[in-house]
Each structure stands twice: as C-alpha cells, then as structure tokens.
Amino acid sequence: MATVTAQLGEGTVVNIQARQFSWRGDEPISVGGTDTGANPYELLLGGLAACIAVTLRLYANHKGITLDGVDVKLEFDRVHADDCVDCDERADGWIERIQSHVTIRGSFDDAQRKRLGQVAQRCPVHKTLANGVHMVDSVAFE
Numbered sequence: 001m002a003t004v005t006a007q008l009g010e011g012t013v014v015n016i017q018a019r020q021f022s023w024r025g026d027e028p029i030s031v032g033g034t035d036t037g038a039n040p041y042e043l044l045l046g047g048l049a050a051c052i053a054v055t056l057r058l059y060a061n062h063k064g065i066t067l068d069g070v071d072v073k074l075e076f077d078r079v080h081a082d083d084c085v086d087c088d089e090r091a092d093g094w095i096e097r098i099q100s101h102v103t104i105r106g107s108f109d110d111a112q113r114k115r116l117g118q119v120a121q122r123c124p125v126h127k128t129l130a131n132g133v134h135m136v137d138s139v140a141f142e
Contacts, residue, residue: 013037045074045098048125052102055123056116065112068105075099098129 004018006025012033014025025043027033038046049072060067078094102120 010034016043041076045076048098048100048123048129049074051123051125052100052120056102056104056119059116059119060106065108065116066106070105071103073101075101 002018004016006014006016009015012027013036016023016025024037025040026035026037027039029035033039052072053070056070057067059065076096076098079097100120104116104120108116
C-alpha cells in the first residue's frame, strides 16, 4: 500500500510527504500559482515515468539483460473524442490522453527488443491508469 499526505501551504503551494520523502506541488504563474513545484499532472506523469523506467530495470536485471539506460517522455493533453484515432472507445466531448515515448538503450536481440517493448507498457502505474481506478472519497470539515 502507498500513502501520500499533502497539506495546502501559501497560495497554491502544496507540501507533499511519502514515507521520509518531501516534495512540493504548485501551479504555474499563468494560472495563479507561484511555480515553485510541479503541477498535479506533472506529478502524475512523474510517477508513471518512474514506474516505466524502474519496471524495465527490474525486468532486465531479472532476465540478465544489460540495460544501458531508459529515457521516458510523457505528454498529457485533452483531445476531442472525434479526433482520437488511437482511442478504443468513442466518447462524447473530450478524452484525456497520455502519449508515451520510451527510449531503451543497449544491445538487444529481436526477442529482447520485443519483450522490453511489451514490459514498458505493463508497469503497475500504467496498468492502473489504463484500466481505471476505483475511487473512495471522504471529505471532512473542522
């Protein structure tokens, strides 16, 4: 189980904590923030990028494959459903889309290339985002 806590600070600054790690979220100046941290979508993409890279590293280590490196670039945007060529389901209005560009560095045979390409799409966070997640919300007031 993963647990993250967040506390709203001054303006749009959010102080985030997970285990012994602390970081900051914020919004860009253009939307009223102070731009002192990544925005929520950037934080989400960062978690996915880390998961993809680590999953590839762990798989390569497990299989004895030498992995020289992994570069992950993720882009989040909204596209109109009618314009989404790669979407399996059509919906009215807008669809949130993450485009993934993964570069795997090293010397691989064809079978390793194929498998590493599959593994890049199967990290746990990717599966969660692709399949959806059940949200259980609770709001309290002091």
